[in-house]
Amino acid sequence: MGRVIQLQVGGFDKNFSYLVIGKTNESILIDPTGDAGIIENAIKENKTKVKLILFTHSHPDHCELAEHFSSQGIEIFFPKNEDLGKITSFDLNGMKIECIATPGHTKDSVVYIIGKNIFTGDTLFVRGVGTTAYGGDDFLLEKTLAFLFELDPTLALWPGHNYGGISSTLKEALNNSHIRPSKKTHELIKKMVEEYNLKHSTKKKF
Numbered sequence: 551m552g553r554v555i556q557l558q559v560g561g562f563d564k565n566f567s568y569l570v571i572g573k574t575n576e577s578i579l580i581d582p583t584g585d586a587g588i589i590e591n592a593i594k595e596n597k598t599k600v601k602l603i604l605f606t607h608s609h610p611d612h613c614e615l616a617e618h619f620s621s622q623g624i625e626i627f628f629p630k631n632e633d634l635g636k637i638t639s640f641d642l643n644g645m646k647i648e649c650i651a652t653p654g655h656t657k658d659s660v661v662y663i664i665g666k667n668i669f670t671g672d673t674l675f676v677r678g679v680g681t682t683a684y685g686g687d688d689f690l691l692e693k694t695l696a697f698l699f700e701l702d703p704t705l706a707l708w709p710g711h712n713y714g715g716i717s718s719t720l721k722e723a724l725n726n727s728h729i730r731p732s733k734k735t736h737e738l739i740k741k742m743v744e745e746y747n748l749k750h751s752t753k754k755k756f
């Protein structure tokens with residue numbers, strides 16, 4: 551249940567936002583960021599009403615449009631630091647949403663399971679995992695990955711960035727989860743984060 555619309559919104563680096571539309575044409579929006587026009591067009595084209603906004607973690611490149619949409623009176627959910635596996639449930643007119651705490655990339659990282667879909671933010675990409683260098687914890691990430699191996703491997707995985715692909719099964723992504731950002735990638739990310747923080751100097755920083 552839940553029709554997934556993946557939006558390539560640009561943002562910090564090949565970010566995705568997601569619109570998940572339920573039976574009643576009400577929808578949730580995950581990680582609204584990047585180009586607001588792309589998201590607003592998708593809402594319009596699909597004639598859907600967004601009822602709830604969810605975030606996979608608090609890194610600023612996933613929450614750029616939090617205010618933009620919450621100021622329109624849409625309910626908003628920000629995850630908090632929780633122990634691995636803690637579940638928070640939502641029900642949007644029969645569309646069941648499970649938020650599962652998966653700390654590692656950041657202490658407040660979560661995944662969302664909606665029907666046969668899992669939205670993983672920066673916890674797990676199609677190829678590899680997000681860096682723990684910005685508020686994360688390597689030990690927790692390893693525990694989280696072991697936990698994800700226990701979930702249904704056929705779930706469709708929808709990541710927070712296009713790193714190695716736009717989507718896969720959970721199984722395929724987990725098979726690539728040993729891939730860690732290289733030293734070169736780390737240096738590149740550091741540079742990009744510095745530039746991002748300068749550009750967004752009045753907003754939340756990494």
Ligand SMILES: [Zn+2]
Binds near residue numbers: 680
């Ligand atoms: Zn992140």
